[in-house]
Amino acid sequence: MASTDARESTGVFGPSRAQIPGKTLRDDRWWLAPLATFTVFTAFIVYATWRAFEGANYYRAPYLSPFYSPCLGDCVKGSSDFGQPFGWWPLSAALIVLIFPLGFRMTCYYYRKAYYRAFWLSPPACAVAEPHTKYTGETRLPLILQNVHRYFWYAAVVVALILSYDTVLAFRDENDHWFHMGLGTLLMLVNVVLIWLYTLSCHSCRHTLGGRLRHFSKHPVRYKLWTWVSKLNAHHAKFAWYSLFSVALVDLYIYLLAAGHITDLRFF
């Protein structure tokens, strides 16, 4: 962050530009969107950090919290469907796996827009001057690492598959009998659909499936896939928000169940 004097001699206040007072003449509520983003993301970060470090109340048969799935550490009985290869891990099991969905969202092209605007004010809104005097974008460490987004997308596909498996298991009751459905099952089902929509609408997915081609005409199947993903991609921001809420809601529901604050609403 630079001094006010430095800020006021460059950018829109530079010597060649029209001498117009104020960092913007916008009179609409341009600050509302970044403020809302900042508030919601901060609330999610606080909640997710607490839950990730808690290391408890993440499993209530048959429901496993998405923050802890797959549970690869020293997890409670019944929650590790893929074994416990990190059984020696002394901290919360969530910390082993959360890096993947977290990395996927942190490097996501939509989330980047949202947090660059809301947290770094670069810029806070269109045609509103940013407070920084220097700007190098994503050309240097650490932000050049945003280019690894596709690798987090590969991991996110695996995570989505595992969450789908968890959702299937949620159709069993606590005694492993099939044809059970509770409110937890419904919430997990909605969540996994939104997670898939978010994952498949990813820009890296769009590129990998067909966007990288120069000759659509030579790759009709990939072209078709690209057109489908392009339709989803237009709603990527929406899916990013919906799935953020749904994953937190599923975790909260399972926390309340596991901590004994509520009982599962059972449909059949």
Next chain:
Amino acid sequence: MAYRLKMRIWRGDKDGGALGDYDVEVSEGEVVLDAIHRVQATQAGDLAVRWNCKAGKCGSCSAEVNGKPRLMCMCRLSDFDEEETITVTPMRSFPVIRDLVTDVSFNYEKAKELPSFSPPPRDADNKRRMQQIDVERGQEFRKCIECFLCQNTCHVVRDHEENKKAFAGPRFFLRYAELDMHPLDTNDRRELAQDAAGLGMCNITKCCTEVCPEGIKITDNAIIPMKERVADKKFDPLVWLGNKIGVRNKDNEGRTEL
């Protein structure tokens, strides 16, 4: 129905200027450029404004209306309350010449730096061929009218004059993407886009898309795909390894790196 519109218009040049107050009669259905013309015709004959088609197709009358980058000819007065004061200023990213006219030559300099389309030799019948779906892909990019509102709103140069040397801007990333996706172009522009054109400086905050009067999805359909193409070339170890061991994307064959 005619009414009196209150306007503030920036008047001045590179040595200084200020917002001047004007009160002008306007009619239902008119646009900001009509009001500016009436001010020019009735109250300020020396008001400088660049315009041409009045139909949103020439890209000449770019300015900022109430702080938002807009084409004045596509900015309807009916979108504002009749009591509201409308403020019109020149684009704030480019050097001002006079009043609402700015020097947009930065964009033409950047256009010169972009290597032009380079097709392969013609087929035996002296024709070049493309399939229709490949032609369609670039049509969105061809809608650009070069109003330079995207260049104006991009904070990389709007807020950082020093970046102009190293940053081509969204309008030209659109062109890079169009050519890189073009089946007949023989140039590989990925290194050039990242290094010389400064694609890595873009932090995809989408303001270019928000202000585009043609509704081109600049960020989603051009900049991000171009960033992904650059990642293929420069940042993906698996693609690098594939190239080393001969597993190549045949789609890129026949291209020469610039």
